[in-house]
Amino acid sequence: MHHLETTKVNQTKRALSLDLARGSMLFLIILSHIPLFLYTIEPGVITKVAGSTFLDHFFNFLMEILVDNRARPLFAVLFGYGLVMIYRKQCERNDAAEAMRIIKRRCWYLILFGAILAGVAGGQDILMTYGIAGLFFAFSLKKDNKKIKKYVLLSTVICILYIPLFWGGVLVENQAYGLPVELTGQETYSGTILERLVSIPIIPLFTHLTFPVIPSILMGIWLGNLNILIQPEKHIKLLKRLTIGGLTISLAGAIPLVLINDVWFPDLFTAGFAYGVHILTGFAGGVGYAALFGLLGIAITKRGLIIHAIAAMGKRSLTFFVIHEILTVILLSPMAFHLGAHLTVTTSVLVGILMWMFTLSIAYLMERQQINGPLESYLRYLVYNKQRKRTMS
Template identity: 65%
Template sequence: MTELYTDKVTQKKRAISLDIARGSMLFLIILAHMPLLLYTSEPGVITKVAGQTPLDQVLNILMELIVDNRARPLFAILFGYGLVMVHRKQWVRNGSEKVKHLIKRRCWYLVWLGAILAGLAGGQDILMTYGITGLIVIHSLKKDTKKIKKYTIISTIPYIILLPILWGGLLVSMQSYGLPVELTGQETYLSTLSDRLFAIIFTPFITHVLFPVIPSVLMGIWMGKLNLLVEPQNYINLLKKLTVICFAISLVGALPLVLINDVWFPSFFIAGVIAGIHILTGFAGGLGYAALFGLLGLSINYHGVIVKAITAMGKRSLTFFVLHEILIVIILSPIAFNLGAVLTVTTSVLLGIVMWAVTLSVAYFMDHRQIEGPLEKYMRNLTYKKIL
């Protein structure tokens, strides 16, 4: 049976698998977002920069296999799972109409917080995208698992058809395998502020088109309905099958992208099609990660500093996601320390590891002192202020 541990702040029982998944997910997101600001390096493939050394190339391969377009679906699945937990808890307390209103309010505040992060801080948007997704899928929270699987399939089919074509056309229009980082090194905070604020309007739409999350959020809702991560002992065989099959799909879908620009030099359109397939098979990668963490919850005990630190970060995932995004901007971008001008793939990965380790220590300290995540507390107050 998965271990439940007591949160020192709220004195409530929590599933270790969920918080381990959330804390680990934040590390994957750091690794995925670091290369986006290495602006003096030559573009590589999609969001990667070209490796300068053999170690750079190895790290790029590993990133393309297990991180890129895999961390985001895991985040989306955990977001969907969390929606189910909120819906289930508040349904008992407040009934159908109030719980729907509460979740809508929570999603709108996520959109608002994401707009502040992207517009004022310059971080990568996920929160706006997920908040809008929550508003779109809210009706599915009261459906059974068969309906949710049907919705997942229906939402995935258009992307299977269109996404590879869209990416193919995008790379043809750019005449490049990679997405350029449009920084010169002369930017200041004020000179880029208007562009960031203007981009808020379009960013969620572009993300939903080119980096879709709705299918993954629905997968998370399906997992939440079954309670796969809180009661994994009831679904061991299913979780094992999901882990093996989904990781196999994810790896097979990632391999063609790994070959591009190193041993294979296809046309830009074909490269874009491969990029679309990489994103689509990332849905399976995120589901595989979620299933794996469900299995890990059966064997991990809430003992030891590392496990406690990761779960502490997982409980405060919103706070630390925003903190990480702000730190990446401050450390790498020209508006502050400008290390994006000198770091390589390898040094950026090392910096990401250090950043995660330091913030893990902060999370552990906060948990030890029973300090709640400030953004979690703020969001809860905004969401529940008229309900409680």
């Protein structure tokens, strides 16, 4: 009886830690993607647009400290963690070979979903990027954590060697601190469909080279092997160390970028180098955020309305990621309501908050009515239907 109660508690903690992380991650992704659609404002530093008021500068500051190049690594950590959970469950039900086939099948369908999102809907892709990484690094699910640590170290060192230099060169070539906004305001859906379709294979390659996620995915596999978010109460000391250490490194790595063009005016190569450091320290930020949600899963003993809603969104993270991307395109791009031509940094943040709150209420209602995320359900059907057919035959 005691064992059953302990198992139930562990499942509750696991669901809360993971689902809170996933639901909150979606909010960070909204905030990081919306500025890409502010196409009438002058470029600021790298991907930010220039602020014109105190609030604009304040929100840009918060974004660079807490969100930019931090939301993506958190997503990658959770993706790697999820791969471990799927692999472990399928090994228990079938065998390692079948588990690997299922993992790779899921990755192929994620690539397909991402291609449709980017090519047809015009959203920002991360699904193709993670799907490709999953295909190449699925083998690491068979390895113990000693091997995983070596993979993390090797992939991180490779990124350290070229990312700051690469971005230094990008800004020198650009001849400005800020990268130009891709949108002009003249785009139409029919006029850009061919360009979007052609760019499908380029997008994940570009992301892997310039905003690498592989170290963070491997970190997620390492954490998954420890069961650190499924059984967080057994890893409190490690969770605290990862939270404090990861977020401290993340904060320190963001400070140079925050100072550029306001307090510090370095040469272009140095500014790009600082942005590379911002990307690299985001790896630690992703792990720090994941560990923080592990601690929150322990600390939260009563679930209020907001906690229930965030967890409900986290359970349906694939569905709501796609919804958020489509809503962002519809509301902000010139292909639909073109709000991106009229928003400021401050009002764009408010739009992001309202979007998240609106979809949060939908997630909460879906949970109350016990409605699964449609994309999650469809992905499970696609992945496991072939498995059932093979078993029956």
